[in-house]
Amino acid sequence: MSSVNHTGRAVQAEQLSRRFGDFTAVDGLSLTVEQGEIFGFLGANGAGKTTAIRMFCGLLAPSAGEAWVDGLSIRTQSEEIKRRIGYMSQRFGLYDDLSVRENLEFYGGIYGLGQAEIHSRGEALLARLDLAEWGTRRTGSLPLGYKQRLALGVAILHRPRILFLDEPTGGVDPVARRAFWDLIYEVAADGTTVFVTTHYMDEAEYCGRVSIMTAGRIAALDRPAVLKAQWGAKDMQAVFLRVVSA
Amino acid sequence: MSPVLELTGLARAYEGRPALRELSLTLEAGHTLGLIGPDGAGKTTAMRIACGLLTPDQGSAKVAGLDCLTQARQMRALLGYMPQRFSLYPDLTVDENLRFFAELHGITAAERHIRREKLLAFSRLEPFVKRRAGHLSGGMKQKLALACTLIHEPRLLILDEPTTGVDPVSRQEFWALLGELASGGMALWISTPYMDEALRCDEVQLLHLGRVIAQGPPAEIARAFPRRILRFPGLAPAALTPLLAGLSGVTVHRFGHDLHVVCDTAQEDALRERAQSAGLEVESEEPGLEDAFFELVAVAELAA
Ligand SMILES: Nc1ncnc2c1ncn2[C@@H]1O[C@H](COP(=O)(O)OP(=O)(O)OP(=O)(O)O)[C@@H](O)[C@H]1O
Ligand SMILES: [Mg+2]
Numbered sequence: 001m002s003s004v005n006h007t008g009r010a011v012q013a014e015q016l017s018r019r020f021g022d023f024t025a026v027d028g029l030s031l032t033v034e035q036g037e038i039f040g041f042l043g044a045n046g047a048g049k050t051t052a053i054r055m056f057c058g059l060l061a062p063s064a065g066e067a068w069v070d071g072l073s074i075r076t077q078s079e080e081i082k083r084r085i086g087y088m089s090q091r092f093g094l095y096d097d098l099s100v101r102e103n104l105e106f107y108g109g110i111y112g113l114g115q116a117e118i119h120s121r122g123e124a125l126l127a128r129l130d131l132a133e134w135g136t137r138r139t140g141s142l143p144l145g146y147k148q149r150l151a152l153g154v155a156i157l158h159r160p161r162i163l164f165l166d167e168p169t170g171g172v173d174p175v176a177r178r179a180f181w182d183l184i185y186e187v188a189a190d191g192t193t194v195f196v197t198t199h200y201m202d203e204a205e206y207c208g209r210v211s212i213m214t215a216g217r218i219a220a221l222d223r224p225a226v227l228k229a230q231w232g233a234k235d236m237q238a239v240f241l242r243v244v245s246a
Numbered sequence: 247m248s249p250v251l252e253l254t255g256l257a258r259a260y261e262g263r264p265a266l267r268e269l270s271l272t273l274e275a276g277h278t279l280g281l282i283g284p285d286g287a288g289k290t291t292a293m294r295i296a297c298g299l300l301t302p303d304q305g306s307a308k309v310a311g312l313d314c315l316t317q318a319r320q321m322r323a324l325l326g327y328m329p330q331r332f333s334l335y336p337d338l339t340v341d342e343n344l345r346f347f348a349e350l351h352g353i354t355a356a357e358r359h360i361r362r363e364k365l366l367a368f369s370r371l372e373p374f375v376k377r378r379a380g381h382l383s384g385g386m387k388q389k390l391a392l393a394c395t396l397i398h399e400p401r402l403l404i405l406d407e408p409t410t411g412v413d414p415v416s417r418q419e420f421w422a423l424l425g426e427l428a429s430g431g432m433a434l435w436i437s438t439p440y441m442d443e444a445l446r447c448d449e450v451q452l453l454h455l456g457r458v459i460a461q462g463p464p465a466e467i468a469r470a471f472p473r474r475i476l477r478f479p480g481l482a483p484a485a486l487t488p489l490l491a492g493l494s495g496v497t498v499h500r501f502g503h504d505l506h507v508v509c510d511t512a513q514e515d516a517l518r519e520r521a522q523s524a525g526l527e528v529e530s531e532e533p534g535l536e537d538a539f540f541e542l543v544a545v546a547e548l549a550a
Contacts, residue, residue: 020381043413044370044413044415044416045370045383045384045385045386045388045389045411045412045413045416046374046382046383046385046386047383049383050383050384090384090411091384143285143286144285144286145284145285145286146285167384167411170384170410170411171330171407171410171411171439172285172439173282173283173284173285173439174439174441174536174539174540175284175539175540175543176284176285177439178499178500181500199385199411199412199413199414199417200440201414201502202500202501202502204502205502205503206500206502224503225503235502236502237414240413240414240415241414241415241418244413244414244415245415
């Protein structure tokens with residue numbers, strides 16, 4: 001397995017599994033994501049997406065198999081992985097009692113950025129995320145779409161090479177979702193790899209490639225256009241329904 | 247007979263900041279009313295007032311003729327409410343949660359078993375009934391919360407963005423179940439960020455900055471769309487920019503793998519000419535509810 005050339009790949013998983021007691025949440029997952037891709041990690045509820053992402057981010061140990069993130073082993077180099085990736089979890093993990101700016105400063109500190117860099121990078125991000133006017137607002141009082149943009153800002157503060165986004169647009173209105181995807185494209189244009197989960201099938205179309213998981217395994221993986229042709233479906237919604245019900 | 251839900255001139259501010267400026271509606275038995283709008287439009291505030299959890303600054307809320315403030319106790323017996331963040335008991339299993347909510351509403355064991363079957367089918371949680379709720383995935387928790395809300399079949403069901411995080415298969419099955427409940431006479435008031443769900447409602451209201459800016463059957467709202475929509479099949483977004491040069495007020499929205507170019511009739515002629523001389527294919531697109539949402543919100547934003 002170690003003979004596989006995983007260097008240069010953003011994410012490579014080989015027979016990755018995770019069990020909870022006698023239940024297998026991720027069941028022999030293998031996939032490769034190249035640097036710079038926008039990869040859509042789709043699947044049914046409970047399919048194992050969040051569990052897999054937590055393993056890639058070095059937050060959860062695998063029960064079997066191995067994966068490399070930016071060429072680093074999730075088993076032995078998880079601390080180094082955490083410095084190279086950004087992670088936006090299904091629940092944002094922002095501090096509600098801190099202001100928008102304080103959240104950026106706090107996380108900047110965690111990532112070990114210096115004061116000057118936190119300041120310059122933070123202000124640049126606030127402007128880019130259209131949050132400059134909101135800098136002093138208590139994070140808990142922000143509308144959902146703003147919190148979600150701030151969570152993205154926090155995740156890219158330290159210029160990660162790979163960005164893991166777990167349902168970043170859950171519950172967000174159609175206008176704010178489009179605006180958020182414009183930001184994802186901007187981040188990807190800088191060369192960052194984006195690994196994203198979503199239950200909005202129009203967003204699946206915005207990804208270069210997507211995988212669809214059911215019960216811990218990948219049931220389909222390709223470019224959206226190829227999957228639509230393969231499954232004789234007019235859009236990704238129809239592909240998803242067919243793959244998951246198959 | 248009084249309507250199942252009647253809201254009249256509701257308004258509410260938080261610390262001087264208006265969240266809801268003016269909302270009125272009537273909802274009859276067997277009908278489904280959708281509430282859509284951008285984040286912060288006032289949807290949750292309106293629903294909390296209707297549930298008697300929040301006092302309005304102005305206006306009144308009535309459920310089956312009962313005042314939501316002064317007759318809150320009788321009113322609540324008729325109501326099922328699922329807030330955006332519903333709390334399950336993380337230490338109880340899926341089954342224990344269902345049973346807890348059933349007992350809370352005084353549902354008989356026989357009735358509970360029938361409903362349990364239905365709810366486990368739509369939610370696909372049957373294999374996981376013995377798992378602790380705290381160990382479910384995000385979407386599974388959401389579906390269990392829905393099941394707990396639906397275990398008592400009230401006359402009025404108020405659901406605040408119930409399908410956030412729920413996968414496309416379960417969303418479809420969930421809406422089939424709602425359809426059954428509505429046919430049985432239940433009245434449903436649902437907020438959602440999904441336009442495909444709004445389309446399944448008998449009527450929708452579009453709320454923006456605390457005011458209704460459009461309402462009616464969803465297909466009619468889409469049909470009233472005042473501008474034209476063009477598509478350029480196979481054209482990359484970057485290649486569109488030169489085509490639009492000098493045409494002000496044309497807006498472009500991403501729709502899956504497509505782009506919708508929204509324009510006026512004069513601009514449409516110009517765009518078709520340019521496309522023809524560039525040898526590009528052009529198609530007209532029927533406006534959908536999502537197009538209407540963008541347009542109506544943009545117009546309201548300019549006026550605000
Ligand atoms: N700590 C745990 N103990 C037991 N089972 C768990 C635990 N964590 C996760 N699981 C189970 O693992 C499976 C996969 O969960 P996961 O959160 O990875 O799903 P998901 O694909 O992210 O789903 P969703 O789309 O709903 O977010 C689920 O059946 C879940 O109940
Ligand atoms: Mg998840």
